Amino acid sequence: MQKTILHLDLDTFFVSVERKLDSRLKQKPILVGGLSDRGVVAACSYETRGYGVHSGMPMRMARELCPEAVVIRGNAGTYSKHSDEVTEIIKEQVPLFEKSSIDEFYADLTGMDRFFGCYRYATELRQRIIQEAGLPISFGLSVNKVVSKMATGEAKPNNQLKIDFGYEKAFLAPLSIKKIPMVGDKTYQTLRNLGLRQIRTVQEMPVEVMQQVLGANGRVIWKRAQGIDNSPVVPFCERKSISTERTFDRDTIDVHRLRGILIAMTENLAFQLRRGSKLTACVTVKIRYSDFNTYSKQLRIPYTSADHKLIPKILDLFEKLYDRRLLVRLIGVRFSHLVSGDYQINLFEDTEEVLNLYNAMDRIRERFGDKSVIRASGLGARTIGRMHNPFDGRPPIVLAHRKQ
Ligand SMILES: [Mg+2]
Numbered sequence: 023m024q025k026t027i028l029h030l031d032l033d034t035f036f037v038s039v040e041r042k043l044d045s046r047l048k049q050k051p052i053l054v055g056g057l058s059d060r061g062v063v064a065a066c067s068y069e070t071r072g073y074g075v076h077s078g079m080p081m082r083m084a085r086e087l088c089p090e091a092v093v094i095r096g097n098a099g100t101y102s103k104h105s106d107e108v109t110e111i112i113k114e115q116v117p118l119f120e121k122s123s124i125d126e127f128y129a130d131l132t133g134m135d136r137f138f139g140c141y142r143y144a145t146e147l148r149q150r151i152i153q154e155a156g157l158p159i160s161f162g163l164s165v166n167k168v169v170s171k172m173a174t175g176e177a178k179p180n181n182q183l184k185i186d187f188g189y190e191k192a193f194l195a196p197l198s199i200k201k202i203p204m205v206g207d208k209t210y211q212t213l214r215n216l217g218l219r220q221i222r223t224v225q226e227m228p229v230e231v232m233q234q235v236l237g238a239n240g241r242v243i244w245k246r247a248q249g250i251d252n253s254p255v256v257p258f259c260e261r262k263s264i265s266t267e268r269t270f271d272r273d274t275i276d277v278h279r280l281r282g283i284l285i286a287m288t289e290n291l292a293f294q295l296r297r298g299s300k301l302t303a304c305v306t307v308k309i310r311y312s313d314f315n316t317y318s319k320q321l322r323i324p325y326t327s328a329d330h331k332l333i334p335k336i337l338d339l340f341e342k343l344y345d346r347r348l349l350v351r352l353i354g355v356r357f358s359h360l361v362s363g364d365y366q367i368n369l370f371e372d373t374e375e376v377l378n379l380y381n382a383m384d385r386i387r388e389r390f391g392d393k394s395v396i397r398a399s400g401l402g403a404r405t406i407g408r409m410h411n412p413f414d415g416r417p418p419i420v421l422a423h424r425k426q
Pocket residue numbers: 031032033034035125126
């Protein structure tokens with residue numbers, strides 16, 4: 023059966039929330055991000071784009087390019103609250119939807135056509151979000167996720183676009199290859215060096231050539247260029263916490279080893295957070311002693327997914343909790359109060375160097391496994407298990423108590 027997939031994307035989300043909270047910011051050029059000298063732009067209003075400003079650029083450079091811009095330090099908690107508000111509206115209206123980031127959603131409207139008309143339905147949903155949440159949002163509607171997302175991109179700002187069945191290739195043909203999701207700066211350069219500019223040219227190429235140049239990715243990009251995509255809408259399943267724990271074969275009192283394991287656990291969970299585009303605002307350490315008495319201690323923290331922020335908190339909780347006179351049977355770490363938010367949201371606090379470091383570490387982990395890069399202090403704890411993405415919409419996995 024022909025599918026009908028809707029993609030919704032809140033326009034310049036962080037900027038729009040700031041404007042909703044303070045109407046004096048309307049029409050003014052706005053930069054949201056880290057305010058330190060080495061901070062990065064997390065979001066910018068359309069008014070700044072004419073000056074050559076874009077997100078991800080160093081804040082210092084953005085301020086030089088657009089000195090009249092109002093600069094705001096972002097607040098992850100505020101944005102996730104407004105994101106949840108929009109999620110609730112969608113949840114009420116759409117049976118099957120996916121929340122792919124803090125400001126983006128996919129909905130599978132297949133089969134709804136007979137009753138209502140998907141385009142009309144999507145239009146009404148969008149109007150409802152604009153009215154009830156007070157935030158501008160755009161949508162694209164087509165037969166699959168990729169074409170719908172690209173249609174949203176063309177519709178923006180604050181508009182909507184439907185690509186009728188059979189017109190996918192024609193819609194994509196004149197667009198830049200840069201607009202294909204998955205084509206980053208590096209791939210774009212590779213393709214530009216081959217003389218490719220428009221998607222049309224990729225459409226006319228044999229798939230083998232793309233595969234030769236870009237490997238397996240080349241095939242996917244070629245398919246996307248044809249408007250082909252079979253990826254399903256993954257049902258939204260809110261996960262409120264993520265945790266890991268370990269029971270020891272032999273109860274231990276080796277504090278150095280316990281600390282090493284806690285560090286490794288924290289690193290692993292933080293990587294899972296980043297992979298699932300999540301942030302935590304509450305950390306917990308749990309200890310079970312050999313007499314089976316179990317104690318835990320938790321701490322509220324500013325939203326983060328960064329190891330270097332989380333590890334000191336975890337070690338601190340452990341120091342406060344741990345009673346040195348008793349043998350330890352089990353230790354565990356839990357992150358809760360999770361919210362969606364990708365790297366962008368960490369840009370309020372982190373510098374470009376820190377972000378690049380995490381990006382590089384996570385890329386290595388994606389390729390070679392969770393344990394390929396770990397802190398030297400966590401080296402003693404080699405048996406932290408590899409987890410699959412816990413935020414892919416599948417029901418939470420019960421983590422096995424790993425024996426050591
Ligand atoms: Mg957006």
